[in-house]
Amino acid sequence: MSGPRPTPRSSRARVRGATIAAFVALAPLLPAAAVAVGTLKVDAALPYVCTLPSGQQPATVRITAAFPERAAVGEEILPTDVTTTVELPAAAVADLRALKAATVRAETRLTVGMAQDEQRAEATWSGTAQPLAVPTEGPLVLTTTGDVPSLTTDTAGELTLTAGGFAVDLAPSTADGAATDPASLSVTCVPGPDAEGRTTLAEVPVGTGTGEPSTPPPTPTAPVPSSPSPSGRPLPSLPPDRTAPNRPGIPHGAGEASKGPHVGPRADAGPTGADEDAPGTPAPRPAAPPCITEKPTTKSLSAYITGYSNVRKLNGASLLPLSCMLLEQGDMEPPTDPVPPGELRLTAFSPGNLSYRGRKQTPPFTSTFLAFGFQPVTATMVLEQTGPIAVDTLLRIPLSTFDNYLENTVRAPLVLHVLDAKVNGVKLDVGTSCRTEKSLSSPDPEPAKHPGDHLVLLGLGMMPVGGSPKGYILTSGGPLTGEVTIPAFKGCGTNGENLDRLFTASISGPGNYIKQMQGQTCNILNPFPPADPECTEDHQPYVVPKPER
Secondary structure (H helix, E strand, O other): OOOOOOOOOOOOEEEEOOEEEEOOOOEOOOOHHHOOOOEEEEEEEEEEEEEEOOEEEEEEEEEEEEEEOOEEOOOOEOOEEEEEEEEEOHHHHHHHHHOOOOEEEEEEEEEEEEEEOOEEEEEEEEEEEEEEEOOOOOOEEEEEEOOEOOEEEOOOEEEEEEEEEEEEEEEEEOOOOOEOOOOOEEEEEEEOHHHOOOOEEEEEEEEOOOOOEOOOOOOOOOOOOOOOOOOEOOOOOOOHHHHOOOOOOOOOOOOOOOOOEEEOOOHHHOOOOOOOOOOOOOOOOOOOOOOOOOOOOOOEEEEEEEEEEEEHHHOEEEEEEEEEEEEEOOOOEOOOOOOOOOEEEEEEEEEEEEEEOOEOEOOOEEEEEEEOOOEEEEEEEEEEEOOOEEEEEEEEEEOOOOOEEEEEEEEEOEEEEEEEEEEOOEEEOOOOOOEEOOOOEOOOOOOOOOOOOOEEEEEEEEEOOOOOOEEOEOOOEEEEEEEEEEOOEEOOOOOOOOOHHHHHHHHOEEEEEEEEEEOOOEOOOOOOOOOOOOEOOOOOEOOOOOOOO
């Protein structure tokens, strides 16, 4: 049977304990300057009906993006400049105010349908928003950007993309930074009655390489090898068949010889892409620092992380280097706090450490900024642990749907150590002890339970019944976001020269947005190994993630 299908970057998928590992290829967003002549710009404001705690309410979802005007068979189609803005009505503000919420973080998921001739498939456009103050009245307007899959198709003809179901996950906090009760709200939306005929986002003609659409060639392309369904331990409280849907992203009935649109690189491309002429042969793994677990247990996990952190005062972003994280995955246990009626909850605590040449830190990384708007400053830095890193996982299972919602909170006490600096190319002697006077800090959703200064990152994931995992899951990775305050500096300078105030004035301060991407974990002693490798032959993580803004 022929049909369109989303295709993950790797076919590996698994279920471990109460977590699901599935690595999906996600293309990083490009800056606005990347949209050139020959693009099709989309700006669609669509009416939706959203289900809030207070009932069903109308809402407006605006989607902006850019697509190529046309593409060739097999050519990557990359949506760029993708932004999703949802205007929830005043009832949503009232719902949040009833929880005594002062700020809210949001993640959105838009289902995008793909159609080519009679073939159909779906993809998910995910987005995150920076923390937003809850207004006292009026609508709640949330703007998100994030992970957007690239598209390819091995069939000629017009490829049509349409907006479908939409969901918003809200994580509200009180004025003192504590989580509300409940700690999250999930808002589901469907296109409203007035959206009929208006949900088309783009129509991209796909040809055979000449730029003009044509009929498919008589000889089909090589079939894409199928990949196994998730396997392993069942999720708590769920029957085994609920944990083994079809291959993530593959619609029912899409067999090995399926053709049509694909989301991301082909399934036979391996974790980093592959030669189109050699199906099943993964491309060389990108260079990565060593990441080996000494004396592993069956619960030992290792993974690579990387990302970006804004430096608000310098109006720029610093690339956080590819780093090794070692974790011991905790067991799922009933929570000590009361559980809302109609819901099953389990929690897990997973301690961990960074690892670089035997030290609990990142590799050194270099960033260049324009200090005071005109002076180029280049600094080489490391992030050093001052205590253990911990991942707290909350699994929520509403008994009405049995969908699985995962809230992962990462707490990391880290200081920023400046190793050397140059101003306009001239070396600035900062000495050996130039670092922040205390750990980077973020608002903690549970400050009473977790006092002290530490970076807080949030990763939200979901496993719908019969669907594919979305967002961040500890074993499969994904995006982690947060906001960090950079403390004042101390110990900067030599020979009696005190540079503390210079670094503090230039860098320190609140409101620095951070986004980390974690790759799929490696468990050397995994008793339920997936069909595809999660570890290299020398016991290091197989997946090397790319940073995304």
